[in-house]
Amino acid sequence: xxxxxxxxxxxxxxxxxxxxxxxxxxxxxxxxxxxxxxxxxxxxxxxxxxxxxxxxxxxxxxxxxxxxxxxxxxxxxxxxxxxxxxxxxxxxxxxxxxxxxxxxxxxxxx
Amino acid sequence: xxxxxxxxxxxxxxxxxxxxxxxxxxxxxxxxxxxxxxxxxxxxxxxxxxxxxxxxxxxxxxxxxxxxxxxxxxxxxxxxxxxxxxxxxxxxxxxxxxxxxxxxxxxxxxxxxxxxxxxx
Numbered sequence: 001x002x003x004x005x006x007x008x009x010x011x012x013x014x015x016x017x018x019x020x021x022x023x024x025x026x027x028x029x030x031x032x033x034x035x036x037x038x039x040x041x042x043x044x045x046x047x048x049x050x051x052x053x054x055x056x057x058x059x060x061x062x063x064x065x066x067x068x069x070x071x072x073x074x075x076x077x078x079x080x081x082x083x084x085x086x087x088x089x090x091x092x093x094x095x096x097x098x099x100x101x102x103x104x105x106x107x108x109x110x
Numbered sequence: 111x112x113x114x115x116x117x118x119x120x121x122x123x124x125x126x127x128x129x130x131x132x133x134x135x136x137x138x139x140x141x142x143x144x145x146x147x148x149x150x151x152x153x154x155x156x157x158x159x160x161x162x163x164x165x166x167x168x169x170x171x172x173x174x175x176x177x178x179x180x181x182x183x184x185x186x187x188x189x190x191x192x193x194x195x196x197x198x199x200x201x202x203x204x205x206x207x208x209x210x211x212x213x214x215x216x217x218x219x220x221x222x223x224x225x226x227x228x229x230x
Contacts (some may be wrong), residue, residue, distance in 0.1 A: 044205055050216050056216040087152065098159070104155070
């Protein structure tokens with residue numbers, strides 16, 4: 001059971017916009033930054049979003065992040081086949097004094 | 111450029127210990143915490159803990175307290191993660207990483223991962 005809650009799967013068609021939610025609590029998302037990662041099969045996670053809504057250089061602006069209260073979300077617009085991957089949210093948890101991850105969301109591009 | 115290069119795959123028997131190394135290059139080793147994250151086959155990411163390479167101070171996830179030891183050798187810019195009393199459910203890919211989660215910057219680099227297989 002992950003501390004941060006994500007939907008197990010989402011899907012969309014090319015060009016569509018999809019969102020992935022991440023629900024936490026006051027001790028993690030409610031008081032700390034959220035990061036989002038993309039993981040392709042057999043590879044290490046890649047940072048997509050940091051400090052809840054910033055993109056590292058090289059990440060397309062099709063990816064955007066937001067946070068409100070104890071929830072965060074990742075939006076992917078102009079969906080492409082290469083976006084098919086697993087996505088994870090992460091945050092620091094003050095109560096646990098550690099990093100907590102969501103359980104991951106598998107994005108399928110139909 | 112920042113690189114984290116981990117040691118190779120390991121096969122261990124239940125009850126044994128494993129020590130994974132992570133050699134850092136391309137940055138000042140003592141500046142960023144080194145985190146360890148694992149991923150069991152078909153499962154999600156699980157944070158194990160972190161080490162401050164400057165002081166050697168550690169934070170471990172409660173789940174691994176008493177079984178995990180994180181150390182570092184600053185002379186060779188290498189971090190280590192040792193997990194003891196291995197069980198079959200410790201079979202996973204283990205990553206060392208500089209993660210952006212805590213710091214308000216985009217410093218986020220991961221090693222290539224080390225597969226640890228626990229089997230009798």
